Amino acid sequence: MPSSTLTLFNLCCNSIMETVVHKLPSFKLLNPTSSSSHYCSTTTTTTRNSKSFRVGSRRRSFSISASASAVREDNPALGSVSLGHITRPDFPILHQEVNGSRLVYLDNAATSQKPTAVLNALQNYYEAYNSNVHRGIHYLSAVGKDEYELARKKERLLSMHRTLERLFSLRMLLKPSICNSCDWLDCGSILLHQFHISSFNFSISITLWLLTNGTNGGHKAFVILTIAEHHSAIVPWQLVAQKTGAILKFVSLNQDEAPDVDKLRQMFSRKTKIVVVHHVSNTLEIVLWAHDVGAKVLVDACQSVPHMVVNVQSLNVDFLVASSHKMCGPTGVGFLYGKSELLSAMPPFLGGGEMISDVFLDHSTYAEPPSRFEAGTPAIGEAIGFGAAIDYLSRLGMQKIHDYEIELAKYLYESLLSVPNIHVYGPAPSENVDRAALCSFNVENIHPTDIATFLDQQFQHGVAIRSGHHCAQPLHRHLGVNASARASLHFYNTKEDVDDFIQALNDTVNFFNSFK
Numbered sequence: 121m122p123s124s125t126l127t128l129f130n131l132c133c134n135s136i137m138e139t140v141v142h143k144l145p146s147f148k149l150l151n152p153t154s155s156s157s158h159y160c161s162t163t164t165t166t167t168r169n170s171k172s173f174r175v176g177s178r179r180r181s182f183s184i185s186a187s188a189s190a191v192r193e194d195n196p197a198l199g200s201v202s203l204g205h206i207t208r209p210d211f212p213i214l215h216q217e218v219n220g221s222r223l224v225y226l227d228n229a230a231t232s233q234k235p236t237a238v239l240n241a242l243q244n245y246y247e248a249y250n251s252n253v254h255r256g257i258h259y260l261s262a263v264g265k266d267e268y269e270l271a272r273k274k275e276r277l278l279s280m281h282r283t284l285e286r287l288f289s290l291r292m293l294l295k296p297s298i299c300n301s302c303d304w305l306d307c308g309s310i311l312l313h314q315f316h317i318s319s320f321n322f323s324i325s326i327t328l329w330l331l332t333n334g335t336n337g338g339h340k341a342f343v344i345l346t347i348a349e350h351h352s353a354i355v356p357w358q359l360v361a362q363k364t365g366a367i368l369k370f371v372s373l374n375q376d377e378a379p380d381v382d383k384l385r386q387m388f389s390r391k392t393k394i395v396v397v398h399h400v401s402n403t404l405e406i407v408l409w410a411h412d413v414g415a416k417v418l419v420d421a422c423q424s425v426p427h428m429v430v431n432v433q434s435l436n437v438d439f440l441v442a443s444s445h446k447m448c449g450p451t452g453v454g455f456l457y458g459k460s461e462l463l464s465a466m467p468p469f470l471g472g473g474e475m476i477s478d479v480f481l482d483h484s485t486y487a488e489p490p491s492r493f494e495a496g497t498p499a500i501g502e503a504i505g506f507g508a509a510i511d512y513l514s515r516l517g518m519q520k521i522h523d524y525e526i527e528l529a530k531y532l533y534e535s536l537l538s539v540p541n542i543h544v545y546g547p548a549p550s551e552n553v554d555r556a557a558l559c560s561f562n563v564e565n566i567h568p569t570d571i572a573t574f575l576d577q578q579f580q581h582g583v584a585i586r587s588g589h590h591c592a593q594p595l596h597r598h599l600g601v602n603a604s605a606r607a608s609l610h611f612y613n614t615k616e617d618v619d620d621f622i623q624a625l626n627d628t629v630n631f632f633n634s635f636k
């Protein structure tokens with residue numbers, strides 16, 4: 121994705137934090153056949169914030185900070201060590217052997233790994249202040265609620281650049297009482313959902329509401345999507361179409377195997393009610409075209425928010441969804457951003473505790489957003505862990521993450537092209553095209569699942585990639601294949617990971633070709 125259409129930021133928020141110096145753990149390379157110079161073992165400066173909660177008569181202290189990889193990165197003693205090398209020590213899961221060799225985790229598009237800061241936040245919640253939120257008046261419940269609501273604010277922050285810089289530099293002051301008095305921090309437009317999928321299904325509610333409130337002159341409403349959407353962005357709209365008679369219109373791919381934005385533009389008409397697209401470089405233009413005909417835009421940012429700066433205000437999107445588990449946070453929680461005026465006008469889509477104002481036997485009145493859309497006990501610990509993940513990413517700086525991943529993406533793409541008989545899907549990286557650090561590919565006459573199995577289990581490689589349709593069957597059908605293999609990277613990956621992957625892939629291809 122070219123970054124030109126996106127507002128970029130670089131957060132640095134260390135000035136108000138207590139700084140301590142301590143030794144980072146040495147990273148032990150588990151694969152004895154690899155060179156230990158690949159990874160760093162060093163002494164440097166890091167930062168830690170402590171927060172204490174009183175539990176009964178005892179006081180418990182714990183760290184709420186992400187490890188300060190950002191600070192380590194700024195240490196000139198580390199020279200040109202990459203972000204991947206610097207952040208790897210923060211991810212305990214990466215330091216293990218799989219099938220007799222170093223784990224090389226390249227399945228980040230499916231889910232990301234979790235840094236120690238997130239693991240600690242989850243453990244701290246359950247150890248120190250587990251309680252239901254919004255229900256009790258006792259101490260634990262109050263702390264739980266404050267931390268939960270703080271997480272909501274962080275989600276909003278990550279997608280709102282203008283407030284981000286101000287807020288993250290104020291992070292230590294972000295006590296809920298202060299936040300509550302910040303009227304510019306409109307948390308009402310962030311819904312925390314127990315499942316990311318709820319956010320998409322919330323879209324059913326959006327459309328039903330649009331259809332019943334919009335004037336469509338007796339015509340059936342159009343919903344525009346691309347054939348490259350994830351199933352979770354397609355299936356809810358099929359349910360909408362069954363219920364309302366709305367017509368789903370799909371945009372295909374252009375010659376570069378990217379969504380054909382020119383064709384998409386031609387599809388707009390006054391009948392268009394909503395456009396559903398994953399976050400592409402042309403999102404800004406799509407929003408303009410949609411708003412021109414009175415349609416709304418829902419952006420699936422699951423694969424962009426974890427890797428780059430996303431600014432809902434400058435994009436002017438109406439709704440945007442993302443998942444915690446792809447952003448180094450826990451599973452089971454995600455968020456939906458919606459413009460406040462839209463959310464306020466919409467009815468609830470789930471019934472249950474906490475989403476009401478008053479309940480009578482024959483009817484109920486509803487709470488204001490976001491509570492209106494958050495029925496039942498939420499995923500409290502997970503939301504708090506999600507907040508810790510956002511802190512961690514913010515300290516690294518989303519722009520730094522993006523820049524490093526663009527470099528990794530190019531390296532991955534070019535390295536893959538050296539493999540015989542390979543087809544890598546999508547446009548090549550160029551001056552105008554920044555690829556995400558992810559490649560879906562097929563190698564002639566070798567099933568992608570065989571490739572994934574061999575990379576994992578054979579030739580002492582321990583490389584984790586994905587194979588299958590990746591929840592994008594319409595896209596695969598369009599490309600004329602049932603499945604593809606996919607290697608997807610995150611900022612804690614390194615070029616050595618790519619080298620190991622390519623070596624494993626070449627070994628696998630040679631093995632299968634030896635039977636020809």
Ligand SMILES: Cc1ncc(COP(=O)(O)O)c(C=O)c1O
Nearest residue numbers: 229316317350352420422423443
């Ligand atoms: C673009 C996109 N949208 C939606 C999803 C679904 O997210 P979740 O796994 O949280 O349901 C994914 C997951 O792979 C995705 O890549």
